[in-house]
Amino acid sequence: MATDRAPVLDKASLDKGTIREIIARRVARELKDGDFVNLGIGLPTMIPDYLPDGVRVVLEAENGIVLAGGCGAGEESPYVVNAGGQPASCQVGGAFIDSATSFGLIRGGHMDATVLGALQVDQAGNLANWIIPGKMVPGMGGAMDLVVGAKHVIVAMEHTQKGAPKILPACTLPLTAVACVDLIVTEMGVIEVTPHGLVLTEINPVFTVDEVCAATAAELTVAEPLGSML
Amino acid sequence: MATDRAPVLDKASLDKGTIREIIARRVARELKDGDFVNLGIGLPTMIPDYLPDGVRVVLEAENGIVLAGGCGAGEESPYVVNAGGQPASCQVGGAFIDSATSFGLIRGGHMDATVLGALQVDQAGNLANWIIPGKMVPGMGGAMDLVVGAKHVIVAMEHTQKGAPKILPACTLPLTAVACVDLIVTEMGVIEVTPHGLVLTEINPVFTVDEVCAATAAELTVAEPLGSML
Amino acid sequence: MTTTTDAPVTSHKLVSVAEAVAHVESGMTVMIGGFMGCGNPHQVVEALCAKGVTDLTLIATDTSRPGYGVAKLVEQHRLRKLYASHVGLNPAVATQMNAGELEVELCPQGTLAERIRAGGAGLGGVLTPTGLGTPVADGKPTVEIDGRTFLLEKPLRADVALISGYKIDVLGNVWYRGTTRNFNVVMATAADVVIAEADHVVPLGAIPPEDVVTPGVLVDYIVEGGVPGGD
Amino acid sequence: MTTTTDAPVTSHKLVSVAEAVAHVESGMTVMIGGFMGCGNPHQVVEALCAKGVTDLTLIATDTSRPGYGVAKLVEQHRLRKLYASHVGLNPAVATQMNAGELEVELCPQGTLAERIRAGGAGLGGVLTPTGLGTPVADGKPTVEIDGRTFLLEKPLRADVALISGYKIDVLGNVWYRGTTRNFNVVMATAADVVIAEADHVVPLGAIPPEDVVTPGVLVDYIVEGGVPGGD
Numbered sequence: 032m033a034t035d036r037a038p039v040l041d042k043a044s045l046d047k048g049t050i051r052e053i054i055a056r057r058v059a060r061e062l063k064d065g066d067f068v069n070l071g072i073g074l075p076t077m078i079p080d081y082l083p084d085g086v087r088v089v090l091e092a093e094n095g096i097v098l099a100g101g102c103g104a105g106e107e108s109p110y111v112v113n114a115g116g117q118p119a120s121c122q123v124g125g126a127f128i129d130s131a132t133s134f135g136l137i138r139g140g141h142m143d144a145t146v147l148g149a150l151q152v153d154q155a156g157n158l159a160n161w162i163i164p165g166k167m168v169p170g171m172g173g174a175m176d177l178v179v180g181a182k183h184v185i186v187a188m189e190h191t192q193k194g195a196p197k198i199l200p201a202c203t204l205p206l207t208a209v210a211c212v213d214l215i216v217t218e219m220g221v222i223e224v225t226p227h228g229l230v231l232t233e234i235n236p237v238f239t240v241d242e243v244c245a246a247t248a249a250e251l252t253v254a255e256p257l258g259s260m261l
Numbered sequence: 262m263a264t265d266r267a268p269v270l271d272k273a274s275l276d277k278g279t280i281r282e283i284i285a286r287r288v289a290r291e292l293k294d295g296d297f298v299n300l301g302i303g304l305p306t307m308i309p310d311y312l313p314d315g316v317r318v319v320l321e322a323e324n325g326i327v328l329a330g331g332c333g334a335g336e337e338s339p340y341v342v343n344a345g346g347q348p349a350s351c352q353v354g355g356a357f358i359d360s361a362t363s364f365g366l367i368r369g370g371h372m373d374a375t376v377l378g379a380l381q382v383d384q385a386g387n388l389a390n391w392i393i394p395g396k397m398v399p400g401m402g403g404a405m406d407l408v409v410g411a412k413h414v415i416v417a418m419e420h421t422q423k424g425a426p427k428i429l430p431a432c433t434l435p436l437t438a439v440a441c442v443d444l445i446v447t448e449m450g451v452i453e454v455t456p457h458g459l460v461l462t463e464i465n466p467v468f469t470v471d472e473v474c475a476a477t478a479a480e481l482t483v484a485e486p487l488g489s490m491l
Numbered sequence: 492m493t494t495t496t497d498a499p500v501t502s503h504k505l506v507s508v509a510e511a512v513a514h515v516e517s518g519m520t521v522m523i524g525g526f527m528g529c530g531n532p533h534q535v536v537e538a539l540c541a542k543g544v545t546d547l548t549l550i551a552t553d554t555s556r557p558g559y560g561v562a563k564l565v566e567q568h569r570l571r572k573l574y575a576s577h578v579g580l581n582p583a584v585a586t587q588m589n590a591g592e593l594e595v596e597l598c599p600q601g602t603l604a605e606r607i608r609a610g611g612a613g614l615g616g617v618l619t620p621t622g623l624g625t626p627v628a629d630g631k632p633t634v635e636i637d638g639r640t641f642l643l644e645k646p647l648r649a650d651v652a653l654i655s656g657y658k659i660d661v662l663g664n665v666w667y668r669g670t671t672r673n674f675n676v677v678m679a680t681a682a683d684v685v686i687a688e689a690d691h692v693v694p695l696g697a698i699p700p701e702d703v704v705t706p707g708v709l710v711d712y713i714v715e716g717g718v719p720g721g722d
Numbered sequence: 723m724t725t726t727t728d729a730p731v732t733s734h735k736l737v738s739v740a741e742a743v744a745h746v747e748s749g750m751t752v753m754i755g756g757f758m759g760c761g762n763p764h765q766v767v768e769a770l771c772a773k774g775v776t777d778l779t780l781i782a783t784d785t786s787r788p789g790y791g792v793a794k795l796v797e798q799h800r801l802r803k804l805y806a807s808h809v810g811l812n813p814a815v816a817t818q819m820n821a822g823e824l825e826v827e828l829c830p831q832g833t834l835a836e837r838i839r840a841g842g843a844g845l846g847g848v849l850t851p852t853g854l855g856t857p858v859a860d861g862k863p864t865v866e867i868d869g870r871t872f873l874l875e876k877p878l879r880a881d882v883a884l885i886s887g888y889k890i891d892v893l894g895n896v897w898y899r900g901t902t903r904n905f906n907v908v909m910a911t912a913a914d915v916v917i918a919e920a921d922h923v924v925p926l927g928a929i930p931p932e933d934v935v936t937p938g939v940l941v942d943y944i945v946e947g948g949v950p951g952g953d
Contacts, residue, residue: 067708089708093831094757095901097706109760110888110900116758116787116811124662124695126703127900129907129935130783131839134832138613138852139680141708162857168819168828169810170784176832176852180613209855297939319939323600324526325670327937339529340657340669346527346556346580354893354926356934357669359676360552361608364601368621368844369911371939392626398588398597399579400553406601406621410844439624605845614836615865615872618846634846634865636876641846645867668932701899702933
């Protein structure tokens with residue numbers, strides 16, 4: 032069973048895997064029992080592993096599964112894939128839906144939360160996560176609809192990109208959506224997007240507030256009291 | 262089996278039932294094998310009885326049946342009704358659909374023909390068949406969508422209302438839709454709506470052209486040769 | 492570790508009819524699925540009448556026939572406003588309209604379905620050719636798109652949607668029998684609270700995931716309603 | 723009297739793969755259902771490649787992964803223009819884009835689904851909040867509705883839609899397995915000619931009318947395509 036708190040570590044222990052686990056564990060605590068949730072590819076897919084006891088969420092795969100599940104080795108079917116195109120399953124009590132219905136659920140505000148990565152987030156809650164002009168043009172897939180439609184949009188990402196801040200006063204990359212992000216969870220802390228800007232509400236105790244602020248290009252208000260994200 | 266021609270009668274034999282049969286028989290010849298068709302309540306529901314040999318149509322009930330059928334005595338189910346709210350069935354090879362899907366089929370141009378009655382039709386193909394202000398306000402139901410969406414809109418009605426013309430230079434009642442009618446079939450003849458106005462293409466030989474024109478307030482061009490509708 | 496694949500999500504959606512209608516208050520906007528009574532949630536409608544709410548705004552494709560299904564809400568004067576496509580077979584509507592007791596907005600049936608769908612799918616409105624040049628278009632904006640004109644019809648949502656299904660599992664997944672799906676499908680998407688009356692509550696897995704029509708995530712409460720007209 | 727209840731409507735929809743792809747000509751706009759190859763009509767795509775058509779405009783949510791399904795049309799340089807929501811897992815797309823051989827219009831996945839649905843349902847466009855303030859909105863009109871702004875996205879239609887179903891009866895009624903329904907459902911509504919590849923052609927009645935997802939009236943031709951990956 033999951034313990035819903037990550038162990039406190041020292042900075043030297045923060046390798047890639049540990050960072051991802053810290054972020055996934057913390058995001059998992061944002062989800063409530065019964066929530067209908069869409070998780071982006073990569074890190075967000077780790078979140079179900081860290082749900083607190085008694086919390087079950089209904090995962091969507093936006094290509095057409097309500098109550099999506101994994102797929103054991105040898106159980107792959109050419110008929111069931113998830114939104115990453117990987118073999119998947121529909122759990123008992125779930126449903127297969129078509130894409131118009133799926134995005135009706137998403138755009139229509141029926142989804143409690145979506146968790147996804149970002150290239151940049153800014154203090155207005157603007158999100159850039161789909162294109163680097165002249166370089167990466169994979170297409171937005173379902174991301175634009177998800178961040179516009181979900182009730183809570185949680186960005187789960189490493190705080191910086193090779194040391195460069197990703198949390199900015201204003202995104203410089205083309206946006207995925209305007210003023211859509213509610214919460215940013217990184218390995219350094221938890222940041223709420225409020226009408227008055229970004230508020231650091233929890234910190235990873237291996238970092239100081241000054242270190243978090245230094246790694247953040249946008250202005251951060253520090254909540255009092257400041258909680259621990261672990 | 263149906264003979265696809267009505268017998269030629271004299272005017273005295275034109276009682277209500279005969280009039281309806283003449284109209285239904287003639288409209289039936291407009292339908293092609295495999296056509297997807299919606300028939301309004303009343304007279305249009307008689308049309309399947311007169312389909313020529315080898316012609317089968319797929320009837321829609323816009324409340325949710327593709328390939329709708331009748332319902333024998335004792336076979337009524339509270340789960341299956343037609344668009345008139347009457348007990349109905351779905352034939353083998355049919356489908357039950359929801360209302361948004363049903364009207365997607367209708368509005369989207371997937372329906373080959375719809376046949377319905379009218380209070381008034383005019384020479385621009387305008388149709389009034391749903392409201393008499395201050396008197397009858399039943400609601401338009403699905404009629405407005407049907408006449409906008411179906412590929413062929415056929416009005417099947419008695420030529421006059423108690424002697425008063427129903428085919429007018431311009432409808433005086435509120436419209437169901439603008440320029441939607443393709444063909445008018447009455448007990449007196451068959452009238453095509455063309456960009457140049459109304460053309461009488463077939464006549465019921467018990468009437469003279471003068472009689473048809475006298476019963477029609479709109480101007481009629483008479484096709485040469487003028488066929489028999491029977 | 493707890494993963495989502497360990498066990499089905501728990502459901503506490505199954506409630507009594509009385510608990511269900513406790514979510515409907517006077518003055519609310521309520522959508523009710525069905526077509527001429529077929530697919531109305533009959534038991535929930537009965538309970539709503541018994542509860543005595545008034546001044547409802549009802550969104551329904553029709554008002555059924557006297558004494559059957561949603562007709563009761565009209566006959567018992569529970570409505571202040573009605574959105575419908577057809578009211579001709581329930582004379583109480585015309586009587587109350589003429590008496591100034593009931594405001595009626597008539598809406599083409601396909602437009603009504605699409606407005607509700609838009610409300611449930613987060614769309615800003617419906618661009619339809621239906622109703623142009625008719626009284627339906629009065630006072631509504633039009634939009635020109637590639638040389639064609641479309642009427643802009645606004646989305647419809649409700650405080651509560653009351654729907655009916657034949658088989659509903661404990662997570663709220665709905666399978667509809669016959670023509671009962673009609674407006675139930677779109678209405679399940681377009682209300683803050685969705686109450687589904689089941690002819691039969693079935694175990695999880697009884698409806699194959701391919702044959703679920705309304706996914707359970709849309710349904711908040713399930714009422715075991717019994718069967719209209721037997722079986 | 724012949725009534726429609728005497729016997730099922732006759733079907734001449736079942737054709738060979740070669741006959742089916744005869745309806746696709748160079749320069750046409752083609753929609754192909756599927757998501758990362760799952761639910762692609764694999765046999766029809768193969769036949770289309772073999773036929774040698776070029777300059778197609780393809781509407782598909784993605785371009786799959788190398789060598790699988792619709793990816794082949796890219797790899798064999800059959801496309802002039804592409805509408806898609808995601809092309810990142812098929813490197814041939816970026817290569818051809820950068821070489822100026824392929825024009826790509828990226829469209830949010832939900833907007834793409836809704837634009838196709840609008841095309842099939844006779845709606846003038848889609849009013850969506852998705853894409854506002856992003857490059858997707860460039861050059862597109864917006865509409866203000868009750869104080870909120872929506873992007874007006876135009877309907878999409880095609881000359882031919884190529885879809886895939888698990889069970890298809892001889893009238894063209896389709897039942898989809900698993901996640902294969904994805905874009906197949908809306909695409910079946912939005913093309914002049916709809917060709918459906920069946921994993922299994924089944925007798926009339928084998929799909930209960932409640933479980934039909936795409937009604938046969940939408941399908942013009944059926945190809946018995948065999949099964950992707952066995953069973």
